[in-house]
Amino acid sequence: MTTTPSLPLSLPLFPLGQVLYPGGLLPLKIFEQRYLEMTKACLRDNTPFGVCQIQEGNEVGAPAAHYDIGCIADIIEWDVPHPTLFSLIARGSDRFRVLRTSAASNGLITAEIERLAAPSMPEQFDTTCREILRMAIEHTGQQPTEPLELDNPVWVSYRLAELLPLSGAEKQQLLAEDDTNARLAQLKAAMEYHGIIEKINKIN
Numbered sequence: 499m500t501t502t503p504s505l506p507l508s509l510p511l512f513p514l515g516q517v518l519y520p521g522g523l524l525p526l527k528i529f530e531q532r533y534l535e536m537t538k539a540c541l542r543d544n545t546p547f548g549v550c551q552i553q554e555g556n557e558v559g560a561p562a563a564h565y566d567i568g569c570i571a572d573i574i575e576w577d578v579p580h581p582t583l584f585s586l587i588a589r590g591s592d593r594f595r596v597l598r599t600s601a602a603s604n605g606l607i608t609a610e611i612e613r614l615a616a617p618s619m620p621e622q623f624d625t626t627c628r629e630i631l632r633m634a635i636e637h638t639g640q641q642p643t644e645p646l647e648l649d650n651p652v653w654v655s656y657r658l659a660e661l662l663p664l665s666g667a668e669k670q671q672l673l674a675e676d677d678t679n680a681r682l683a684q685l686k687a688a689m690e691y692h693g694i695i696e697k698i699n700k701i702n
Contacts, residue, residue, distance in 0.1 A: 509548040511607040513564040517669040518549040518590045519656035528584035532606040567674040623651040
């Protein structure tokens with residue numbers, strides 16, 4: 499899917515200690531009052547919220563400092579098991595850049611953002627990452643999202659970035675990367691550095 503950058507728009511932000519990638523699924527338990535109000539507004543108006551990885555601070559309490567590149571999250575499933583608890587599953591869509599933010603009295607951050615262009619879709623790509631993702635799915639039994647798109651290098655790069663035990667900074671860098679071949683190269687280099695390719699080869 500190709501997305502053309504659009505004019506800035508406003509989104510409530512949910513800083514988290516993890517990265518959400520386009521096409522990825524994000525299960526959440528919402529219990530803080532500011533995010534309960536955010537969730538109710540998103541469901542009422544059928545609007546998304548933004549997810550940015552925390553750079554400094556915590557998910558609860560005072561507003562955390564966050565990275566400027568994030569991912570728009572659309573709520574696709576929700577339940578209210580308790581009056582003060584929402585259970586959500588959100589799906590990542592477009593990446594965005596935060597232009598400016600403001601915080602409400604309850605600590606909820608609203609950001610003015612610009613959508614980023616969809617990553618490049620190379621005609622050919624190194625199949626190493628694809629094969630490692632396929633083996634990881636078969637070995638762990640974890641299927642990241644449906645349907646599987648193992649011939650889609652953008653999809654492969656994001657799903658592999660989700661599964662690999664990389665640092666938060668590494669995962670953020672992969673989200674910020676516009677060039678898919680460069681992202682795949684970073685993933686391959688990270689797997690070689692952490693010895694992941696060698697471990698997977700031993701399993702097989």
